[in-house]
Amino acid sequence: MPPLDAATLLMVIAVIDVVACVVWLALGEGLRIAPRAARRLSAYHGLCALAWWPALPESMERLVALPLDVISAGLLTAGVRGLTRVRYEAWDIVAIVAFGLVATAFTAGDPDLSTARAVSNIAGGALALMAAWDVAVGAGFRGRLTTVLVLPYGVLAAGCFWRTAGLLGWVPPGFNLAGLGANAPLAMLRLIVDLAIATGLVALVMQRLIARVRHLTRRDALTGLLNRRALEEHLARLQAKTERGRPNAVLVLDVDHFKRINDELGHAGGDAALQHLSRVLGETLRDTDCFGRLGGEEFAVLLPDTDLDGAMLVAERLRDLLQKQPLAWGDKLWPISASFGVATMRAGDSKGQDALTRADAAMYAAKARGRNRVLRAAGEAEFA
Structure with missing residues (x-):
């Protein structure tokens, strides 16, 4: 069986994102499970599907793909924060997303996409680190399981910053990371990371449901006090x-x-x-x-x-x-x-x-x- 090429892997990622988009929408709107966080995560997967669809021409990257990358990363971080309930404000997420969009827009006159891609990766890496922190603090699991949940966000952030360093010429040419569209191993890693993040998010939902059931079994229905x-x-x-x-x-x-x-x-x-x-x-x-x-x-x-x-x-x-x-x-x-x-x-x-x-x-x-x-x-x- 021939190895999968980058374009096929990107299509697989996009299909998975479409399915995840529908699932989170059903969880939030149909079952009313963490509806605000579920809407954010549904939007995150939906935008990822659009951003990574292989048929999107390169000429649309600065106008569509890179802004969608930044916005989707912000939605992911906001969704994680909603599930963990570590904090409720989102000004820091909005600030990083705004920085990414504005900085990308300022590169409009540059025919080379390297700077725009670097800006997008910087914003994405920062948002991934913020999501990792929120999971580490608010997941509510024991140390080893929390580490497993945090790991894909760390890998995602590391990939973003490594890609940024290559685009800006800060690493030797042989150590550059090509874009996902031309790098099948990196696309495979992104697929694994996305699946790990999706699995971790499901674990957070389950933990929240268990906490809700535990809360209800320990509370008086009329007064809300301990039973x-x-x-x-x-x-x-x-x-x-x-x-x-x-x-x-x-x-x-x-x-x-x-x-x-x-x-x-x-x-x-x-x-x-x-x-x-x-x-x-x-x-x-x-x-x-x-x-x-x-x-x-x-x-x-x-x-x-x-x-x-x-x-x-x-x-x-x-x-x-x-x-x-x-x-x-x-x-x-x-x-x-x-x-x-x-x-x-x-x-x-x-x-x-x-x-x-x-x-x-x-x-x-x-x-x-x-x-x-x-x-x-x-x-x-x-x-x-």
Whole structure:
């Protein structure tokens, strides 16, 4: 079987890009998987198909192929950034793409395409390095797999810069890289790199889907807070720290007179009250605190590195904050309050469940004493 020539390989690359363009469009618009990133990646593959189609005459390279190369590289980097969610701004991508387009346009009076090609490769190499960085930082995989995902972008960037050096006469003539249209080995390498990038992008999508499913299984559907299962997982981790001598505390709170709220406002109003509480209290907690819904109108807050006195202050602050911010429902303001129980975690507790039980008992004691108050668990003074 005769070896494949460069033109055939470029046609294979173009066909693969067309297929990838359709696939990403279906993922983004049909299945709504990372739609913004998917649109960018679909456009990237579509423009690559146009830029590398072998039938495109050389006279159109400066006007069509080189600008498409730069724009498609920018779309690839923007798509990768959208999948990894490392950053959301794209000014640096836009700046490099604009530089590539403007610099290419300034070479219009030069009959030699070397400078225009060098500019295109510089922009493409820089954008490939940016994509590699975003994958390295935001892929979310372990080291070796992340390295595999980053590698094709590094190869792409190296090829762009090597080609630039040859076009500008910075390397000996024998080490120049001819263009893909006249370099079958380089075209084959580009095909392999494109397939590796496409595979890596699929892996990023899968990782994002897994993260989404994991998020949904750990979140309460109504409030968006951690659900009971997730709280118990965090509680077990805090218990391990407690066994090493770290102070940790648990708050349990329950909305006062919630049945009356449901009766007067209906279930929609009751749901709004729970969402209101979640928002008001969640905004004042630390990033390290774990706030979740145990079920019904009962919630819990896990306070890492917090002793009893600190936990009591936090609970009182939350109680006061909730009391001062009534629920706006219809054309009226409805007062919302909650009763709080506070307990510290102790060495020997069963995965932290004992502390949760003590805090829950203290919360019911607070309700029995008139509601809208904070009580520490029985026996806490001797352990404080």
